[in-house]
Every structure is written in C-alpha cells, then in structure tokens.
Amino acid sequence: MSEPISSQLKRRYERIAAGISVRISSIEPERDPWTGRPFFRSLQETCENVSRGGVFVKTNEPFDTGRRLLVEIKLPTGQPLEAIGRVAWVKRTVSANPLENVSGVGIEFLGAASEHFEALESYINHRTGPQKAATELIQVE
Numbered sequence: 001m002s003e004p005i006s007s008q009l010k011r012r013y014e015r016i017a018a019g020i021s022v023r024i025s026s027i028e029p030e031r032d033p034w035t036g037r038p039f040f041r042s043l044q045e046t047c048e049n050v051s052r053g054g055v056f057v058k059t060n061e062p063f064d065t066g067r068r069l070l071v072e073i074k075l076p077t078g079q080p081l082e083a084i085g086r087v088a089w090v091k092r093t094v095s096a097n098p099l100e101n102v103s104g105v106g107i108e109f110l111g112a113a114s115e116h117f118e119a120l121e122s123y124i125n126h127r128t129g130p131q132k133a134a135t136e137l138i139q140v141e
Contacts (some may be wrong), residue, residue, distance in 0.1 A: 013051035016127050022057055023072040024049040024107070027084070045104075047073055048114075052121060054085060055106040062090045064103045071107055079119035083112035 022045055029038035055071060063069060066073045069087050073081040085107040092103050109117075 005063065011086045013053040014124065014128055015049050015051040017125055018050045020047050020073060020076060023068045024057055027068050027070050030041045052124065054106060056104055056106050058102060058104040060103055062103065063087045063091055069107060074117060075123045079124055081116045081120050083116060085109050
C-alpha cells in the first residue's frame with residue numbers, strides 16, 4: 001500500500017522498503033530510574049525502510065525523540081553503513097491484529113563517512129534508479 005501523496009511530498013529523499021537487520025545503540029548514557037546508574041542500550045532490530053536521509057526501525061523498545069544513536073546496517077550488497085542519527089519521531093501502535101502492530105522509531109541521519117553514504121546511495125540507486133534516489137520531492141500546486 002502506498003503512502004498518500006501529501007505524505008510523499010514532505011519527503012526529501014526517496015524511501016525504499018528494506019527489511020534488513022540493523023543495530024541501534026545509544027551513544028549517550030541513560031539513567032536507570034530505580035538505581036540512578038548510567039547505562040547504554042544496544043538493540044538488534046529490523047530496518048523497515050531506508051533513504052539517504054534516515055531509516056524507520058521497527059522496535060518495541062523505542063528511544064525517546066531527540067536521542068542520538070549509532071545506526072549500523074550491513075547493506076544487502078555486503079557494504080556497511082555506520083551513521084550517527086537522531087530519533088526524529090516515535091510510532092507506538094497497539095492493535096488486536098499482530099500484523100498491524102508496527103511500533104518503531106524514525107531516525108534522521110546526522111552524519112557518516114562519505115563512503116558509507118555512497119554505499120547507501122548505490123544500494124538505493126540499484127533498487128529505484130539513479131534519478132529517483134537523488135531527487136527531492138517538490139510540491140506541485
């Protein structure tokens with residue numbers, strides 16, 4: 001099912017379905033509410049979709065909005081993508097139908113090594129075509 005046109009017009013980069021494994025790790029400590037001790041989290045989850053601008057990661061243990069994370073993906077091409085990202089939004093869904101339970105976090109990429117972004121762009125280009133991956137969506141009036 002495709003997104004409504006109004007949602008697509010807000011996207012800066014072409015997004016593709018991915019369904020690949022991703023590790024997301026906190027890079028700043030959180031505090032245990034009972035002990036007050038600092039700790040870091042690292043989760044192995046599924047990247048539902050990806051673009052040059054970020055990823056949507058399906059998880060039942062979302063991080064708070066604004067939290068900076070290390071995102072590590074091994075692209076299907078075998079190339080790595082390691083990027084620093086920021087949780088831009090959190091989606092929490094509870095439904096009687098397990099197929100409709102898609103909780104997760106939208107992570108905006110803040111930075112990565114240029115070769116990692118090049119590998120990501122190459123993967124997206126392979127899946128969508130070179131013009132579509134690099135083109136910003138613009139609103140037509």
